[in-house]
Amino acid sequence: MTADSKRGLFITFEGIDGSGKSTQCRLLADALQAEGHDVVLTREPGGSPGAEEIRRLVLEGDPDRWSAETELLLFMAARRDHLERTIEPALAAGKVVICDRFADSTRMYQGLSRGDLRAAVDQMHKLMITREPDLTLLIDMDPAEGLARAKGRQGKEERFEDFGVELQEKMRAGFLALAQEFAHRFRVVDGARSQGDVATDVRQLADAALKGARA
Ligand code: ADP
Ligand code: TYD
Numbered sequence: 097m098t099a100d101s102k103r104g105l106f107i108t109f110e111g112i113d114g115s116g117k118s119t120q121c122r123l124l125a126d127a128l129q130a131e132g133h134d135v136v137l138t139r140e141p142g143g144s145p146g147a148e149e150i151r152r153l154v155l156e157g158d159p160d161r162w163s164a165e166t167e168l169l170l171f172m173a174a175r176r177d178h179l180e181r182t183i184e185p186a187l188a189a190g191k192v193v194i195c196d197r198f199a200d201s202t203r204m205y206q207g208l209s210r211g212d213l214r215a216a217v218d219q220m221h222k223l224m225i226t227r228e229p230d231l232t233l234l235i236d237m238d239p240a241e242g243l244a245r246a247k248g249r250q251g252k253e254e255r256f257e258d259f260g261v262e263l264q265e266k267m268r269a270g271f272l273a274l275a276q277e278f279a280h281r282f283r284v285v286d287g288a289r290s291q292g293d294v295a296t297d298v299r300q301l302a303d304a305a306l307k308g309a310r311a
Contacts, residue, residue, distance in 0.1 A: 104187035105309045106227070107302060108198040110271060111235035112264045114246030115287045116294060120235060121196045123295045124302055128192055133306075136186040139196035140174065144181040147174035164210035171202050172220050179227060192306070199225060200232060200278075204270045209263055231305040233298055234275050237287035239264035 107124070109117040118139070125137040141151040154162070154170050162170065175198075186193050199221055207214035243261050275282035283301045287294055 103309055104190050105192045105231070105305060106183070106187055106195070106229045107192065107231045107233065107305065108195045108200065108229040109233050109235060110197060110200045110204075110274075111287065112237070112239055112242045112267050112271070114242035114244070115235040115237050116245075116291065117196050117235055119291055120233070120285075120294055120298050121194050123291070124298055125194050127295075127299060128194075128302070134189075134191045136182065136191050136193045137196075138178070138182055138193065140178060140198055140201065141171055142174065143178040143183070143195070146177040146181070150174040150177075164206060164213055165216075167210065168202070168206040168213055168216065168220070171206060172224060175199065175202070176224050179225060183227065195229070198229060198232075199227075200271070200274055203274060204267050208270045209266060228278075229281055230309065231301065232275075232278070232282045233301060234271050234282055234284045235287035235294065236268065236272065236284050239268050241288060 109121050111117050121137060121139075125135045129135045140147070141154055142148040150170055150173060154167060154174070183193055183195070202217050202221075203214060207217040239261055243264055272284070275284050285294060285297050285301070
């Protein structure tokens with residue numbers, strides 16, 4: 097059975113770099129698809145052609161390439177395009193949208209880490225985005241371990257990873273606080289276990305949300 101044809105279901109994954117979000121998004125999307133759900137797997141920044149172009153601007157290059165304010169505008173522009181072109185149409189068609197990071201990442205990274213911009217983030221979100229997920233899975237784990245995993249990947253997208261382990265510590269605490277602030281939609285999953293064990297918890301939480309969407 098698929099999610100309610102009018103409502104769809106919007107699931108986001110959040111957490112520090114290297115916590116296993118992308119891995120778990122993929123495993124959940126595969127599992128739900130195999131059961132016949134209509135699934136859209138997407139990510140931020142990115143998820144639409146325009147937003148993927150902005151992704152390159154924000155994730156590659158010098159950590160000081162943008163001011164905190166300019167960076168916030170770029171992330172918001174990317175999200176608005178992603179929402180218009182990918183997320184809202186899929187939800188309107190009753191699909192399950194699984195998104196690797198969303199607005200909670202902006203609340204953390206731009207709102208907390210690079211300046212005290214949380215009020216600006218909230219105002220812009222209210223003005224330009226408004227959409228909140230039905231379920232947010234916070235993959236929680238030790239920042240040093242997460243960073244070691246993230247550094248193990250080869251790539252050019254290191255603007256944020258270059259901020260180092262103190263930033264990741266602050267982000268972990270911030271995400272846990274956010275999970276309390278939005279307790280109705282957040283669920284915290286212990287990410288410091290095997291991929292299979294994490295996936296089992298993720299699956300149970302997604303199933304509960306799917307049942308809720310059909311009720
Ligand atoms: P994120 O999207 O949160 O940055 P990824 O899913 O890309 O994390 O995982 C980061 C790295 O850690 C990848 O190389 C991935 O294969 C590995 N990884 C993911 N989950 C686990 C796990 N539970 N245990 C060990 N390694 C993992
Ligand atoms: P991502 O590709 O998910 O990185 P990772 O797989 O290492 O977790 O995201 C790239 C970076 O972008 C990540 O360090 C967090 C940052 N980011 C923001 O700063 N603000 C945002 O709104 C989003 C969506 C991501």
